[in-house]
Amino acid sequence: MPRKDEKWPKRLLQLPRFFSAVKKLLSKHDACILLVLAVCSALLLMIPQPRLLAAQSGLRARAKVLEVDDSNLAHHDLLLFGSQHLKVQILHGRYKGKIFEANNELRAQLELDKVFQPGDIAIVVCPEGELTEKSVLTARDHSRMGWTITLFSAFCLLLCLFGGWTGFNALLSFVFSCLVIWKAVIPLTLRGYSASWTIFASVVLLTAVIMYLVAGWNKRGLVAFLGAISGVFVGLFTAHFFTWGMNINGATMPYAQALLFSGYEFLDLRDIFAGAMILASSGAVMDLGMDISCGLEEVSRHNPSLSRVELLKSGLRMGRSVVGTMTTTLLLAYSGGYITLLMMFCAQGNSPWDFLNSPLVASEAVKTLVGSFSLVLVAPFTAIMGSWFFAARKEN
DSSP: OOOGGGHHHHHHHHHHHHHHHHHHHSOHHHHHHHHHHHHHHHHHHTSOOOOOSSOOOSEEEEEEEEEEEOTTEEEETTEEEEEEEEEEEEOSSTTTTOEEEEEEEEESOTTTOOOOOTTOEEEEEEOSSOOOTTOEEEEEEEOOHHHHHHHHHHHHHHHHHHHHHHHHHHHHHHHHHHHHIIIIIHHHHHTTOOHHHHHHHHHHHHHHHHHHHHHOSSHHHHHHHHHHHHHHHHHHHHHHHHHHHTTOOSTTSTTHHHHHTTTOTTOOHHHHHHHHHHHHHHHHHHHHHHHHHHHHHHHHHHOTTOOHHHHHHHHHHHHHHHHHHHHHHHHHHHHHHTHHHHHHHHHHTOOHHHHHHSHHHHHHHHHHHHHHHHHHHHHHHHHHHHHHHHTTTSOO
16 A cells, blocks of 8 residues: 555646646637736726825724614605614624614715615724724615625626636626726826727727637637727717717716816816717627627638628628617617616606707717617628638639
């Protein structure tokens, strides 16, 4: 019988095989993509944050709500107004296990107010200095991070199990997209840079990363990238033209007015609104560009004798069948975002002209139509690019 000590040399001899398998898994292409993402992420993290509206004061902690006193709350029809007094127990940090009083102020604003019940986990703000038994904390909001992490983890697991290495690359592109928006688009816009062109540059970067992560460094990815960016570029000018022509100032965006009066009065809301439109539709544009590019590549592979003109006609036919469902997808996505607005106009009995002429509805209509405009153009642009690249060495 071999001794236990003799197993370790055999295991050490198996390490080269393990590293060889990892090396095969991570090809040069994948290693380059990961390296580029790491470098870009490091550069994004170096971008300084914009000027803060107010310094964060007080210690924040998670606390369990033990008791609730609603005696100082008043009902105004469906709304609540007043103070909710809580007794909470800190769950972590230096005051873990300590019990304090906390206040929750309600201002009769349904979208901002929160009502606590015993057993809820709340985020509380502690006053500066040492806490005593008489200290009163401020209940800021419900703690949602646990559920958020659970949902994101389930999404990551499902994506990687279903998509394998491609799913992992898609997850990387998802995280990188969040980083670009939070660390590049928002800070640069708040510093006074043009929001629409900043967003366009970010969309170009994200499209390149996503296309090459999913499709690889090949003609398929290049065709999808060029087609998508062409559609986004035209969509940007369309957004500027129609927001100007329809006199939409962009103030319908949430917290736009509050942002202006908080020291950012130099922001151009119309420019931000135009950029937001192409950012919102860029995902569908990438999807359509990749679909047509993959289809053209398959057609060219199975029938290498096709000329550029014939390949172009095939791409246009594919585009026609896909564009109809994709534009409806945008309509449904945007409609879901302002369904309560539609219900309000319906309940008031407004005429269709009053309904369509409302600045809120007009803003959402422009979003839908400009996004659909970009989608419709992506199909022929990608078909043209695909017919050129996939039949580049063939005679017409």
